[in-house]
Amino acid sequence: MLRLEDIRKSYNVGLPSQTEVLHGIDVTLQRGEFVALIGPSGSGKSTLLNIIGLLDRATSGRLFINGKETSSLPEHEITRLRGHSIGFVFQYHLLISAFTALENVMMPMWSDRRFASADMETRARELLGEVGLAAVAGNKANNMSGGQQQRVAVARALAMKPDLVLADEPTGNLDTASADDVFALLRRENTRHGTTFLLVTHNLDLARRCDRIIKVVDGRISP
Amino acid sequence: MNPLLPFEWVVAIRFLREGRMQTLFILVGIAIGVGVIVFMTAMLAGLEQNFLKRVLTSQPHVQLLPPDQIARPLRDIPGVIEDPVVQRPSQRIISIDQWRKIVAAARAMPDVAEVSPTTAGSVLASRGDASRSVTMSGVEPETYFNIVRVPDYIVAGQPRLTSEDVIIGTELAKDLGASVGDKLNLRAASGATRVLTISGLVDLGNKSANQRTTFVALRTAQSLLGIIGGATTIDITVRDIYAAETVAQEIEAAQRVEADSWIKTNAQFFTAVQAQKNTNLLIRVFVALSVAFGIAAVLVVSVIQRSKDIGILRAMGTRRGQVLAIFLVQGGVLGFLGSLAGSGLGAAALVYWHAMARQADGSELFPLILEQSLFIETALLATLTGLVAATIPAVRAADLDPVVAIRG
Numbered sequence A: 001m002l003r004l005e006d007i008r009k010s011y012n013v014g015l016p017s018q019t020e021v022l023h024g025i026d027v028t029l030q031r032g033e034f035v036a037l038i039g040p041s042g043s044g045k046s047t048l049l050n051i052i053g054l055l056d057r058a059t060s061g062r063l064f065i066n067g068k069e070t071s072s073l074p075e076h077e078i079t080r081l082r083g084h085s086i087g088f089v090f091q092y093h094l095l096i097s098a099f100t101a102l103e104n105v106m107m108p109m110w111s112d113r114r115f116a117s118a119d120m121e122t123r124a125r126e127l128l129g130e131v132g133l134a135a136v137a138g139n140k141a142n143n144m145s146g147g148q149q150q151r152v153a154v155a156r157a158l159a160m161k162p163d164l165v166l167a168d169e170p171t172g173n174l175d176t177a178s179a180d181d182v183f184a185l186l187r188r189e190n191t192r193h194g195t196t197f198l199l200v201t202h203n204l205d206l207a208r209r210c211d212r213i214i215k216v217v218d219g220r221i222s223p
Numbered sequence B: 001m002n003p004l005l006p007f008e009w010v011v012a013i014r015f016l017r018e019g020r021m022q023t024l025f026i027l028v029g030i031a032i033g034v035g036v037i038v039f040m041t042a043m044l045a046g047l048e049q050n051f052l053k054r055v056l057t058s059q060p061h062v063q064l065l066p067p068d069q070i071a072r073p074l075r076d077i078p079g080v081i082e083d084p085v086v087q088r089p090s091q092r093i094i095s096i097d098q099w100r101k102i103v104a105a106a107r108a109m110p111d112v113a114e115v116s117p118t119t120a121g122s123v124l125a126s127r128g129d130a131s132r133s134v135t136m137s138g139v140e141p142e143t144y145f146n147i148v149r150v151p152d153y154i155v156a157g158q159p160r161l162t163s164e165d166v167i168i169g170t171e172l173a174k175d176l177g178a179s180v181g182d183k184l185n186l187r188a189a190s191g192a193t194r195v196l197t198i199s200g201l202v203d204l205g206n207k208s209a210n211q212r213t214t215f216v217a218l219r220t221a222q223s224l225l226g227i228i229g230g231a232t233t234i235d236i237t238v239r240d241i242y243a244a245e246t247v248a249q250e251i252e253a254a255q256r257v258e259a260d261s262w263i264k265t266n267a268q269f270f271t272a273v274q275a276q277k278n279t280n281l282l283i284r285v286f287v288a289l290s291v292a293f294g295i296a297a298v299l300v301v302s303v304i305q306r307s308k309d310i311g312i313l314r315a316m317g318t319r320r321g322q323v324l325a326i327f328l329v330q331g332g333v334l335g336f337l338g339s340l341a342g343s344g345l346g347a348a349a350l351v352y353w354h355a356m357a358r359q360a361d362g363s364e365l366f367p368l369i370l371e372q373s374l375f376i377e378t379a380l381l382a383t384l385t386g387l388v389a390a391t392i393p394a395v396r397a398a399d400l401d402p403v404v405a406i407r408g
C-alpha cells in the first residue's frame, strides 16, 4: 500500500548549509502491516515520516500511496490525500486547545465536510469511547493529562478511517502504563480494521511487539 | 458546534475567543475609532440638517427678480472709443414683466414644487405715536405658505391673510405696542395708506427679521405700492433642494428674469459644509487606516502564535483556502464586532452631547439624527477594513509549511 523508491531529502537546498538528511530510502509497507521505525536521534525518522505523510516533499525519489505516485500531484490533491487516507499522531502539540476533546476528534471530518452534523458527533463519541475517554469528551486539551491527550489524538487520527496511520513517538513522553495503553489501542485498531501503521519509537520493548522493525541510521535503512 | 456555521467560521471564532485579551483590546481600539466616526458624522449631519431646515422653511429655494436695470450710453458708434461713466439707475419698485406667464412656466417644470408671486416693498408701519419702517410682503397665502411656513412660526393669532389682515413679526409688535386684533396703519412712500387688522404674530427665529417682517395679502400690497396686478418677485420651492441652482439657471435661460437659488445666496454655508465634509472624510480614512493596521498587527501575531494549530489543521487535511478563510473571517469579525461596539459608543456619546450642548436660549444645538444607514454603512466599512487588513496575515497563515508549523 506504501512504496518508497530512492527517497532523498536535503534541507536548505541551494544554501551553503545544504545537507542531505535522507540518502535514498527504499521501503515497502503492506496493507495492514504494523511497523516500527527506530533509529538514533537525528537519523531522519521524523523527516521520513513527514515525507510519507505528505506534509513534506522529498528532494528526489518516488512515493506511491495505494499505487499512486505522489510527487507530481498538485497541492489540493495532496491535501485531500492527507485528509482522507492518512492519520497523524504527533509527539507534541497534539490537540487544538481552543476545542474540546470531542471537537478535536470531529475536526478532520468537520474540516472536510465543513458543517458539523450529528453523525460526525456520533462517530467522534464512538472513537472517544474506544480510547476510553467518553467521560472527558467535553474537556478542553489543557484539562487533560498527557496520556489522555495522546489518546484523543489517536482517536482523531482514526476519525476519517485512514488507510495509513503515522505516529511520531506517540508514547515518547508518557509513563510506561500510559504508553502501553496507547500502544494497545493502536494495535487493536490495526487488527480490527486492518489499518496500516508506521510508528516511530525509541521504546525497543514496544518495537519488538510490532510486525516488523525498520531501522534508520544516518539517513539510510540499516539491515 | 453550531451546525449552521461552516468550519472556518467556527475555528475563527474559537481562535478569537481563546485569545481573549488580544481580541478585547483590538475590539476596544476599533470601537473607539468607529465611535468617533459615528459621533462626528451624525453631529455634522444634525447641524447641517438644522441649518437646512431653518433656511429652507423660511426662504424660497429660488427667487425670481426683475432683471437689473442697466444704463447704456446713448451713442454707440463703432470705432469711436468713449469713456462713459455709466451711473446705475435707482432701482424702483417694478413688477416682473409678464409674471403670470413665468409663474405658469415655472409651475410646469418637473423639479418645481411650488411657485408663488410676491409683491414687496418698504412701508412705514405706525400705531399711535410709534412708527417703524418695515418690509411689507404681499403674498398669496395658499401658495406662499408652502414656501415659507408662516403658520409654523405663528406664536399668537392666526395665519390668516384676507385683504384686511396683516401678520407681523413679534419684535415689531413689541416695538409698536401692538397685539393680535389691533389696527395697524401702513403708509407707502407715495403717501398711500391702509389700515389693517393684525391677525397673527410670527417668530422667524431672528431678531432683525422679527422687527421688519410684515405679511399682507398680495392685492393689498399691490394697491399700496401702486403696482396693480404686478409682482416684484416670484418665489419657488423645488423638490430636490440641491437642484435649486440648476432650476434657477434653466429659468434664467428661458425668461427675462434674474433667478437666485438658495445655494447661491448661502454660498458661505456650502463652503463651510464642504470643508467639514472633507475633514470628516479625511478623519474617516485615517481612522480606517489605523484600525486596519491594528487588526493586521493582532492577526500577524496570532498567525505566529497559532502556527502549531495551523500545522495540525493542515496535517488533518484542512486546505490552504480554508486556513486563509479562518484568518480573513477573524479580521472581518473583529471589524464587524468593533463597529457594533463603536456604533453604540458613538450613539451614546451623541445622546449625551445632545443633552448637554444647548444653544443660548436652551434649545438643542443640533437635532439627534441616528440614521440606520450610518450604522449599516459603518458596519460594512469596518467589516471590509477588517477583511482587507486580514489578507496579509491570512496569506501568511495559508502559506505556512505544515512541517515547519508543527515543528514550531
Ligand SMILES: Nc1ncnc2c1ncn2[C@@H]1O[C@H](COP(=O)(O)OP(=O)(O)O)[C@@H](O)[C@H]1O
Pocket (backbone or CB within 6 Å): A011, A012, A021, A039, A040, A041, A042, A043, A044, A045, A046, A047, A048
Ligand atoms: N528543517 C530543517 N532544516 C535543517 N535541518 C533539519 C531540519 N529538520 C531536520 N533537520 C536535520 O535533519 C536530521 C534528521 O532530523 P529528524 O528527521 O528530526 O531526525 P529524528 O526524527 O530521527 O530525530 C537532523 O540532523 C536534523 O538536524
Ligand SMILES: [Mg+2]
Pocket (backbone or CB within 6 Å): A045, A046, A047
Ligand atoms: Mg524525530
